[in-house]
Structure formats: structure tokens, C-alpha cells
Amino acid sequence: MREAILLAALSLATAASAADHPDFSGTWERYPPPNEKADPRYAPTPIPDPPLKPEFKVKWDSDQKKLQQRIEEGQPAGDNYVHCIPDGMPAMMMGMFPMEVFQRAEQINITQEAFNQTRRIYMNQPLPKWDTVDPSFYGQSVGHWEGDTLVVETTGVKDYVTFRWAPHSESMKITERISLLAPDYLKDEVTVEDDHLANPWTWAWTFRRMKDYKLQEYVCEDNREYVSEDGSQHLRIDK
């Protein structure tokens, strides 16, 4: 009898916890959008420079100087978008356009409108070891719930798929703690660990729910822009 009550209580608790997970489904835009001042309650934390080990920081610093010069000259920075290539992880979480979350108990997908980028998070599975997966733009992601927080771990991102031009290995691990700050505000606390970093690299993004927005298709099918040898950008108009 006692066991039966315990079992019943346990199964109730399980059912309740499954139903109790917050629902992130829907369409989100990064907060604050341009031209809007952030409410301090929901403001994201700034993204610091990557805490690279000294042997990697020298090159990063010098590349940043070149990049700053390009920006001042009004020339393209040479990121993926210029070449019609999607962001990959973790950059897609700050992609240019809105994103949509599809949530099921066993899998959560996130699609960023820019380049139709989709990442797939498999729930309650062990994180594969990085050298057992084929490296990819979004890596392999697994997730689990810790209370109302979705914890997502990602590894196996191609070493040339970078965020803020920070070098990394395919063994890089990205841990995200995703939770609701309010019914319409989602926080994504990111921690990047990699052997190029002296210590973990952390920041947080905020997203705000969009009402009635439908993501649009984005196939990068006709890139007519190119950067010539002198570094300036041109347009192919002889189509």
C-alpha cells in the first residue's frame, strides 16, 4: 500500500514536472532591437572580448585592429554573410533576424530567419564526445531541464566557424542556460569553454517574444557582391 502511494505520488510528480516546463515555443527577436533602449530588468549582458590565452591573443588583437580599420573605411568585415554562408554556433543565436523555437519533450529546434539556420537540441541524451561526431556549423546539441531552466550543451563546431573571430578547437563546448525572465522575455546565458581560452567566455542574450510574426524563407541564392583584390567591394551588374 505504502509503495503504491509512493508510486502514484512519483508518477504524479513526473507528469507535473513534464507539464511544468516553461514553453519557449514561438517567435523571438533579440532584445533590445535597434532604436530601442533596454528595460534594465531584461537587458542582456555585454559580450566581452574572448579571454584568449596569450599565444592566441596577439593575432586576435592584430586582426581586430585590421577589422576596425575596415569598418572605418566602410568596407566589409569579411564575415560569413558576405560570402552567403550562415553563422553557425554560437553566432546564429545573434543572427540578423527573428528566430523561432519549436519545442517538443524530446527535441527542441531553433530556426534563425537569416539563412534558414536550424539547430537541433536532443533532450535527455548524453553529450557525445567531440571526436566521435562530424564537425558541423551547429555542432551536436543535447539538452535537459534544471527546474525551469533549459540547459543545452553543444560541441563539434567546425574550427573555422567562429564567433567574434575567436579561434577555437572542434572540442569547444558551449553551455547555454535558457530561461524566461518574464512571460515574453527569454534569457540565454552562454558559457564557452575551449583550450584556446584562459578561462570560460560568458555573456547573456535576451530575446523578446513577437506576436503574430511568421518567419520568412531565406535562401542565399544570388550573391552578386564580391571583394576585389584591393579589398574594396563591388557589384556584378552584368547579369
Next chain:
Amino acid sequence: MNLKFGVRGAALLLVGVPALPALAHHSFAMFDNTRSVTLHGKVTAYQWTNPHSYLDIDADDGKGGTKHYTMEMTSPNMLHRGGWSSRTVKPGDVVTAVMSPLRDGQSGGLLLELTLPNGTKMLPGVPNAQRYKITS
């Protein structure tokens, strides 16, 4: 109609458009933002593609002939949020276009505004549009 005022008014409307990026697909450095060129002529193509849409016009050259121009626009999703569709304009339409010309001298530019045959003025949602001077 005062062109500049019209543009400013419409730009205010764009404030509500979600997620307009500070920097778009590229830097727009290839366009001369210190001046504009106004073209009047017949649309030959309207291409609804990523990363950019394009509008081609055979514009009056002022000598009784025409000259072909290719104008870059933003991406379809941004245009859509700004009220455009793939059917906003079609080949054969006679339109007036204002563009920032290409710096390298090719006959093309960045579309800043388009007046449709019915007189409707459309803005293509250029990021930081206020930085592009309309002088024509």
C-alpha cells in the same frame, strides 16, 4: 511634393519594423552616399532573391534613348516587413527611382525610393537610410 520630407516621414514609419540590423549583409561602402541619381523609365526585371533583391530599369537617357541600370535592394524578408512583396512592381511598369550610385562608375546603385505607376512611393528599408543623401 517635397521629396526629402516624404522620405523622412516614411523613415519614421520604419521604426516599428522588427530587428533591422545595424549592419546588414555588407557595408554598403560601394555606393556613393553623398549624392543621388533619379531615374525614370521602364522596369525590365524585379528579382526577389537573397541576399539582396534587384530592380533593373531601362531609364531615359535624356537624349531620346535609354540606358540600363541595376539597383540593389535589401533582402526579401526586410522588404516584406516594409510593405513590399514580389508583386509590388513588374516588368513594363514605368517608374521613377532614386538611387545612391555605385562608386566604381558601373550603371547601378542602391535603391533609396521608388515611385510606382500609381504614384505610390515605396521605401526599400535601407539600414541607416538617413546617411544616404538625396540630392537629385
